[in-house]
Amino acid sequence: MLQQTQVSRVLEKFEPFMLRFPSIAALAAADEEDVLAEWSGLGYYRRARLLHAAAKTIVNGFGGVVPARVADLESIPGIGRYTAGSLASIVFGENAGIVDGNVTRVLLRLDGVEARHGSKEAAAHAWPRATELADVAHRAGVVAEFNEGLMELGATICTPRNPGCGVCPMAGRCMANREGLQDRIPGPKVAVKRRTVTHSCVLVLDAGGRVLLEKRPAAGMWANMWQPPTMESENGADEGAIQSHLGIVGRGRLLPLADFQHTTTTRVVRFVVFRLSGRAQLAAGVGRSWFTRDEAPGLALSNAHRRIIDMAWT
Numbered sequence: 001m002l003q004q005t006q007v008s009r010v011l012e013k014f015e016p017f018m019l020r021f022p023s024i025a026a027l028a029a030a031d032e033e034d035v036l037a038e039w040s041g042l043g044y045y046r047r048a049r050l051l052h053a054a055a056k057t058i059v060n061g062f063g064g065v066v067p068a069r070v071a072d073l074e075s076i077p078g079i080g081r082y083t084a085g086s087l088a089s090i091v092f093g094e095n096a097g098i099v100d101g102n103v104t105r106v107l108l109r110l111d112g113v114e115a116r117h118g119s120k121e122a123a124a125h126a127w128p129r130a131t132e133l134a135d136v137a138h139r140a141g142v143v144a145e146f147n148e149g150l151m152e153l154g155a156t157i158c159t160p161r162n163p164g165c166g167v168c169p170m171a172g173r174c175m176a177n178r179e180g181l182q183d184r185i186p187g188p189k190v191a192v193k194r195r196t197v198t199h200s201c202v203l204v205l206d207a208g209g210r211v212l213l214e215k216r217p218a219a220g221m222w223a224n225m226w227q228p229p230t231m232e233s234e235n236g237a238d239e240g241a242i243q244s245h246l247g248i249v250g251r252g253r254l255l256p257l258a259d260f261q262h263t264t265t266t267r268v269v270r271f272v273v274f275r276l277s278g279r280a281q282l283a284a285g286v287g288r289s290w291f292t293r294d295e296a297p298g299l300a301l302s303n304a305h306r307r308i309i310d311m312a313w314t
Helices: 007-020 023-030 032-039 046-062 070-074 083-091 103-110 119-138 143-156 175-178 239-246 303-313
Strands: 197-203 211-215 232-234 252-263 267-278 290-291
Touching: 007 032, 007 103, 023 046, 023 211, 032 046, 070 083, 083 119, 103 143, 103 175, 103 290, 119 143, 175 252, 197 303, 211 239, 211 252, 211 303, 239 252
Parallel strands: 197 267
Antiparallel strands: 197 232, 211 290, 252 267
């Protein structure tokens, strides 16, 4: 939950999530939609799916017990090289190096390697170096303490800007400090260009005040989560195109309600929200269902879609 998410937001979700799924076995037995519903609001929903898949793998492949070896840990969905090394060394005391952004920065500066943040060159240096140092620490019986200390050094002293070289225990052995390269190592990360897409969403209420929602595709962003009937396009769309795409029939208008942006790691999503008015109709069908206001909070919804659905009853 803490990956790329603020602690304050995680604290709101962690306890309810643990109450709903108190064990690996309980999480493995749960429906994916229930897992996504409890995760709603944290974003990056692929993490929830991988966590769910990981629980199933641990139950089915390891008897419900988290394995200690790096190779076994890396076979579990969602556990990569860094997480496997962290669990193996810090939890189980196994011989394993770890490399995250903080550790990479420390090792690049320590050895005076000028590589960009997040680059293949940075990783190619950091992993062998971290593994070498962890091996020494493991032979001394302190691999957990060493790996934790290496991460803490990068988080508190060897920071991206204005590192505390004056209080750093490694300053005397640091090539970047010796040559005045702290501000150049590592180099800036190459910026990712975000793609812009438009989601034209239509709010439809029936006579009983229920809102019509549809399931998103099984792959891609917000996979298998709920949304109002939506047309996605690269350059927006006119009213006629939206009505035709969504299967709206009868006389009526799309009344504009809101226009806002939602930014993700790889794209900017422009949400254009309409309310269906007049005698036009949009029926439930394959992948679409009606939900009451009381049922909506328990659905798997992204923050953006929850914001839109709340407009239905305001």
